[in-house]
Amino acid sequence: MTTSQLPRIAIYPGSFDPLTNGHVDIIERGARIFDSIIVAILGNVEKTPLFSEKERVEILRNVFKGHANVQVETFSGLLVDYAQLKKASVIVRGLRAVSDFEYEFQMALMNRHLAPGIETVFMMPAEQYTYISSRLIKEVFTLGGEVTGLVPPIVEEKLRGKQKAKK
Numbered sequence: 001m002t003t004s005q006l007p008r009i010a011i012y013p014g015s016f017d018p019l020t021n022g023h024v025d026i027i028e029r030g031a032r033i034f035d036s037i038i039v040a041i042l043g044n045v046e047k048t049p050l051f052s053e054k055e056r057v058e059i060l061r062n063v064f065k066g067h068a069n070v071q072v073e074t075f076s077g078l079l080v081d082y083a084q085l086k087k088a089s090v091i092v093r094g095l096r097a098v099s100d101f102e103y104e105f106q107m108a109l110m111n112r113h114l115a116p117g118i119e120t121v122f123m124m125p126a127e128q129y130t131y132i133s134s135r136l137i138k139e140v141f142t143l144g145g146e147v148t149g150l151v152p153p154i155v156e157e158k159l160r161g162k163q164k165a166k167k
């Protein structure tokens with residue numbers, strides 16, 4: 001088949017505010033099965049993200065600088081439009097628990113309705129990351145909890161920086 005000659009580009013969208021080891025796990029798995037994976041940072045979902053778009057890009061590019069087939073970009077608007085623009089045929093999403101399922105199921109089918117040629121692929125992280133979310137990381141860190149091992153070292157550093165800036 002001629003289609004198998006085309007590079008298989010996947011897109012992994014999210015807010016990544018901030019990047020966690022759960023995200024890193026999914027990106028690494030994606031990078032192993034697709035020719036390339038574009039981590040697409042959603043620009044303006046939340047009104048007040050902890051990390052600006054620019055900071056999130058910087059963190060992700062830093063963490064994946066050694067991975068030639070991982071690209072980090074930002075996007076706004078419809079994901080399927082952005083995927084088509086980037087010639088991506090796959091949307092990667094992570095599934096942590098049943099609680100993710102309902103929303104992800106709706107999104108996957110809506111995206112299929114909008115763009116039938118794009119498949120959504122779900123991946124499970126390693127068990128030790130299944131309970132991690134960006135929201136919980138921010139909450140725990142703000143309350144003085146330890147997040148070592150749950151986020152890349154650079155994220156921990158940046159969280160400390162935010163804390164200092166606030167004081």
Ligand SMILES: Nc1ncnc2c1ncn2[C@@H]1O[C@H](COP(=O)(O)OP(=O)(O)OP(=O)(O)O)[C@@H](O)[C@H]1O
Pocket residue numbers: 013014015016017020021022023026092093094095096100124125129130131132133134135136
């Ligand atoms: N620990 C994790 N393991 C596997 N997939 C994850 C994990 N955390 C997030 N994901 C997946 O990554 C994608 C992007 O998620 P997102 O940026 O919303 O992260 P999040 O941790 O859910 O953040 P928030 O708590 O702000 O919602 C989603 O498909 C989400 O299910």
Ligand SMILES: [Mg+2]
Pocket residue numbers: none
């Ligand atoms: Mg989420």
